[in-house]
Amino acid sequence: MSTREQRTRWFLQDRFGMFIHWGLYSIPARGEWIRGNERMSYEQYQVYFDEFDASRYEPKKWAKAAKAAGQKYAVLTTKHHDGFCLFDSKLTDFKATNTPAGRDLVREYVDAFREEGIMVGLYYSIIDWHHDDYPGYGDKAHPDRDNEAAKNKPIDFDRYLDYMHGQVKELLTNYGKIDIMWFDFSYDDMTGEKWRATELIRMIRSIQPDIIIDNRLGGNIRAAEPEEYAGDFFSPEQIIPPGGIVDEKGEVVPWEACITLNDNWGYHAADKNYKSAKQVIRTLVECVSKNGNLLLNVAPDAKGEINRETLEVLDEVGEWLRLNGDSIYGCKAADLPKPEWGRYTQNGNRLYAHVYDRGIGPIYFEGLKGKIEKARLLRDGTELKVEVPWMALEYSDIENGAFINLAGSRLPDESDTVIELHLR
Numbered sequence: 001m002s003t004r005e006q007r008t009r010w011f012l013q014d015r016f017g018m019f020i021h022w023g024l025y026s027i028p029a030r031g032e033w034i035r036g037n038e039r040m041s042y043e044q045y046q047v048y049f050d051e052f053d054a055s056r057y058e059p060k061k062w063a064k065a066a067k068a069a070g071q072k073y074a075v076l077t078t079k080h081h082d083g084f085c086l087f088d089s090k091l092t093d094f095k096a097t098n099t100p101a102g103r104d105l106v107r108e109y110v111d112a113f114r115e116e117g118i119m120v121g122l123y124y125s126i127i128d129w130h131h132d133d134y135p136g137y138g139d140k141a142h143p144d145r146d147n148e149a150a151k152n153k154p155i156d157f158d159r160y161l162d163y164m165h166g167q168v169k170e171l172l173t174n175y176g177k178i179d180i181m182w183f184d185f186s187y188d189d190m191t192g193e194k195w196r197a198t199e200l201i202r203m204i205r206s207i208q209p210d211i212i213i214d215n216r217l218g219g220n221i222r223a224a225e226p227e228e229y230a231g232d233f234f235s236p237e238q239i240i241p242p243g244g245i246v247d248e249k250g251e252v253v254p255w256e257a258c259i260t261l262n263d264n265w266g267y268h269a270a271d272k273n274y275k276s277a278k279q280v281i282r283t284l285v286e287c288v289s290k291n292g293n294l295l296l297n298v299a300p301d302a303k304g305e306i307n308r309e310t311l312e313v314l315d316e317v318g319e320w321l322r323l324n325g326d327s328i329y330g331c332k333a334a335d336l337p338k339p340e341w342g343r344y345t346q347n348g349n350r351l352y353a354h355v356y357d358r359g360i361g362p363i364y365f366e367g368l369k370g371k372i373e374k375a376r377l378l379r380d381g382t383e384l385k386v387e388v389p390w391m392a393l394e395y396s397d398i399e400n401g402a403f404i405n406l407a408g409s410r411l412p413d414e415s416d417t418v419i420e421l422h423l424r
Contacts, residue, residue: 002209002210004232004254006210007210007211007212007232008212008232008233008254010119010179011073011180011212011232011233011254011256011293012254012291012293012332013329013330014072014073014119014293014329015072015284015287015288015293015294015328015329015330015331016069016070016071016072016284016293016294016296016321016328016329017071017072017073017074017075017119017121017256017293017294017295017296018062018066018069018071018073018074018075018295018296018297018298019074019075019123019258019265019295019296019297019298020062020074020075020076020077020109020297020298020299020300021077021080021265021266021267021297021298021299022076022077022086022266022267022299022300022304023077023080023082023084023086023266024045024048024049024052024082024084025048025080025082025266025267026266026267026299026300026301026302027048027051027052027302028048029267029268029269029270029301029302030268030269030270031264031265031266031268031271032077032080032081032082032264032265032266033081033141033266034266035081035082035129035143036081036129036141036142036143036145038143039143039144039145039146039147040143041143042130045082049084049094049098049099050099050100051099051100052096052099052100052101052302053099053100053101053303054096054099054101054103054105054303054304055303055304056303056304056305057101057105057108057300057303057304057305058304058305059105059108059109059111059112059113060112060115061305061306062074062109062112062113062298062300062306063112063113063115063116063118064116065298065306065311065314066113066116066118066314067116067117067118068314068315068318069314069315069317069318069321070317070318070321070322070325070328071118071296072118072119072329073118073119073120073121073179073180074113074118074119074120074121075121075122075123075180075182075295076106076109076121076122076123077123077125078106078122078123078124078171079124079125079128079167080123080125080266081125081127081128081129081141081184082129082130083125083128083129083130083131083134084096084130085167086104086105086106086109087104087105087106087107087170087171087174088103088104088106088107089167089170090170091163091166091167091170092130092131092163092167094130106122106171106175107174107175110175110176110178114176119179119180120175120177120178120179120180121178121179121180121181121182122171122175122178122180122181122182123182123183123184124167124168124171124181124182124183124184125183125184125185126164126183126184126185126186126195126216126217127141127184127185127190128160128164129142129143131160131163132155133155133156133157133159133160133163134155134157134160135155135157136150136153137150137151137153140187140188161195161196164195165196165199165200165203168181168200168203168204169203169207172204172207172208172211173207177208177210178208178211179210179211179212180211180212180213180214181204181208181211181212181213181214182213182214182216182235183213183214183216183217184216185216186216186217186218191217191218192217192218192219192227192229193218194218195217195218197217197218197219197227197228197229198227198228198229200217200229201213201217201228201229202228212232212233213231213232213233214231214232214233214234214235214256215230215231215232215233215234215235216231216235217229217230217231218230219231221233221234221247221253222234222245222246222247222248222253223247223248224247224248224249226247232254233253233254233255233256233293234253234254234255234256235255235256235257235258236255236256236257236258237257237258237259238258238259238260239257240257240283240286240287240290240292241255241257241290241292243290244290244291244292244333245291245292252291254291254293255291255292255293256287256292256293256294256295257283257287257292257293257294257295258295258297259275259283259294259295259296259297260297260299261274261275261280261296261297261298261299261310261313262274262275262299264299265297265299266299267299267300267301267302268299269301272309274309274310274313275313276313277312277313277316277317277320277415278414278415278416280294280296280313280317281317281320281415281416282354282356282415282416284296284317284328285327285328285343285345285354285416286343288328288331288332288333288345289333289334289338289343289344289345289354290333291332291333298310298314320413320415320416323378323379323380324378324379324416324418326347326350326352326378326420327345327352327354327378327418327420328345330347331345331346331347331352332345332346332347333345333346334346334351336351336366336367337366339353339364339365339366340357341353341355341356341357341358341359341363341364342354342355342356342357342416343356349422349423349424350420350421350422350423351420351421351423352378352418352419352420352421353365353418353419353421354416354417354418355406355411355416355417355418355419356416356417358406358409358410358411361389361391361392361405362389362391362392362403362404362405362406363403363404363405363406363419364392364396364397364401364402364403365401365402365403365404365421366397366400366401367400367401368400368401368402368421368423369398369399369400369401369402370402370424371402371423371424372386372402372421372422372423372424373422373423373424374386374421374422375404375419375420375421375422376419376420376422377412377417377418377419377420378418378419378420379412379413379417379418384404384405384406384419385404385405386402386403386404387403387405388403389403389405404419
């Protein structure tokens with residue numbers, strides 16, 4: 001049996017992934033929770049099923065975009081809360097093969113991303129607004145939550161669990177090696193063994209022993225002795241934890257922040273509030289500087305295409321990573337306090353200074369006097385001199401600090417100028 005440490009080794013090396021939310025909800029283009037938010041009936045939602053044609057779905061393009069962006073793994077929504085499956089499940093008719101698309105869209109995704117050498121993850125919602133045996137009335141988010149007609153509907157929840165476990169088994173049996181199983185999500189008393197979680201995990205590990213699993217089946221991944229189903233990594237959403245994630249013993253827990261590029265997970269035609277490449281780069285750096293990963297979401301449109309606004313951001317982030325990737329991949333938190341001009345990441349004896357703020361005068365490195373063997377601008381290898389400048393002699397910390405002068409009043413890269421320090 002592999003350990004969490006063994007399973008997550010590649011994950012902590014790769015650091016940057018692509019999340020993809022795509023499904024029937026991409027047609028109304030008002031976000032992925034539309035069926036629940038707008039309390040839509042089966043009949044109202046069926047309209048989208050009847051016209052889902054995936055006519056411009058080319059996962060090879062998605063995979064090339066992810067690769068160009070420097071993303072090393074990807075996670076696709078195989079089934080969201082609406083219960084619609086992008087894969088050819090034998091257990092339901094509510095699937096892509098029965099829409100005008102007429103084919104298994106997960107198979108094409110897996111093949112395309114594998115071909116680009118990108119690790120493959122599958123998102124699966126353990127919540128289901130389509131299945132007859134998922135409790136609707138009185139639920140927190142279900143379209144039938146306050147529908148009186150659904151109040152006394154008989155529910156056989158075990159039948160739902162058999163279905164859910166069966167679909168997970170299909171996903172992990174029919175597509176070769178899968179690297180990540182990304183479950184969404186537990187809430188209130190719908191958590192842990194309510195999902196028959198231990199049984200589910202044992203089944204998963206029997207089929208895919210090396211797969212890594214998020215922490216959303218429930219349990220406490222930060223406990224000294226976490227439950228078997230507590231997962232391999234912690235999954236904060238739309239936030240970056242102030243100090244990273246550690247367990248009760250103070251040991252680092254693998255984690256990954258999932259963040260949207262605009263304000264929605266699923267395609268939302270009116271939401272043009274895209275984060276800039278600079279913001280994405282600094283978010284990635286912040287995650288790595290706290291021993292975490294970034295899973296950045298993209299939302300293909302109704303036809304299956306990733307829009308230009310998204311691709312432009314991905315391209316710019318990818319170009320920064322092409323030049324500065326050594327400061328991200330395989331890096332982790334440094335044993336130094338956060339510097340006032342930016343952040344640190346570290347890989348062995350290489351310390352990466354991510355300079356965001358040019359300030360005035362030389363860049364000051366607290367506590368590094370005599371510890372820097374050489375300094376280079378990471379993006380092009382330019383030599384930088386470590387020396388105490390005359391203006392620091394009487395005014396600054398020359399006993400402990402080191403100084404590097406950057407020419408000019410502006411940074412070479414306004415998004416993040418990275419200085420590679422070789423430590424003695």
